[in-house]
Amino acid sequence: MSQQNSTSAYSEERSRERLQMIDTLKAPIIQLGRDLGYEVIENHDLGAGPVHITWVFKPGSESLPDMRLGFICLTEFSNSSINEGIARAMLNLVDKLVFVVPTETMTKEVKDAIESMPDTSILQLRKYVTVLTPSTLVSKSGIQGSRERRSAQTGEVV
């Protein structure tokens, strides 16, 4: 009985840690989305299960449909969680999916898993899925490109 209790306490502890990690991964993406002026939806769900964050934006013209960029946070690598994430994103009408992972090592693992799909497959998921860490996303958006930098120095309008 005591062993059962300790097992359930352990699993509870793990699930709490997992949720905490997801929140940590989500926070900078929510902030960045808002800063960039996109509509940010947390736990976007049309019935296939939640997509942690979705950025919804208008691609320039009223006549074009809204685009949805979905973010799903993965706390540990497993094929089943990748399958589930892709299924949720596609079935919830997300146009592009970004897997957010905690480490660069995991980025490589997930990327390899997605690129290892057979060439004959009906889906080419590498065109649909991007894998990155929150730090990559935030730091890249904060750094000006070389062209922008040059224009700022010279006062040239790009």
Place this chain on the structure above:
Amino acid sequence: MTHHLNKLVQSGQEKGFKVEQNVDYGAGPIDVVWNINLHSALPNIKCGFVTLGAEEEEGSQDTEDNQLSLRKIEEAAFRGIRSGLDKVYLVTENEDMAKSVSGKIEWLASHGSLIRLDAISLGLAPEQTEQAVITPSQKRVPQGEKIRKQTMREREAKLEKYNRPKGERKRREHPLKKRVRESKIDKHGRPRNQKPKRT
């Protein structure tokens, strides 16, 4: 379940297909794969079978009421898709469960996503003898049922027309129309023996 899978293997072999068992193409295990060769000049068609079992999920068995979670269904279907299968059949314990799985797949596909999940995946029971593809309700519902519903709708429309209006319609009603209606209700709404006699 192993017994059922053996049946699938045997059935595939009897049909002359190349059968693979417990394979993993990199996206998770697939229980049985039939490689169907239609013509030597054409590529093989790969039909995969993935079993959906009664595993414990957050404290309760999700097969207790012949219902499998959407999570499991999505995961298994995409495991097959990522493995490069042309068709993914989700094998369940019984026909009721298979129907429920197929229904859920149809529902997931109905949102209009990039992928028509129902064109690729289907629930299947090992002992299934009848067609596993879900018949659309237009074909499934007998003609008589439709007629009965039509009669009910007509009756409801008639009641709506002659009954006292409620809410907004009541406020907007013209007084003359109201008087006519009330006199008609008074005349026709009484029991036969209490009707006013004609003079």
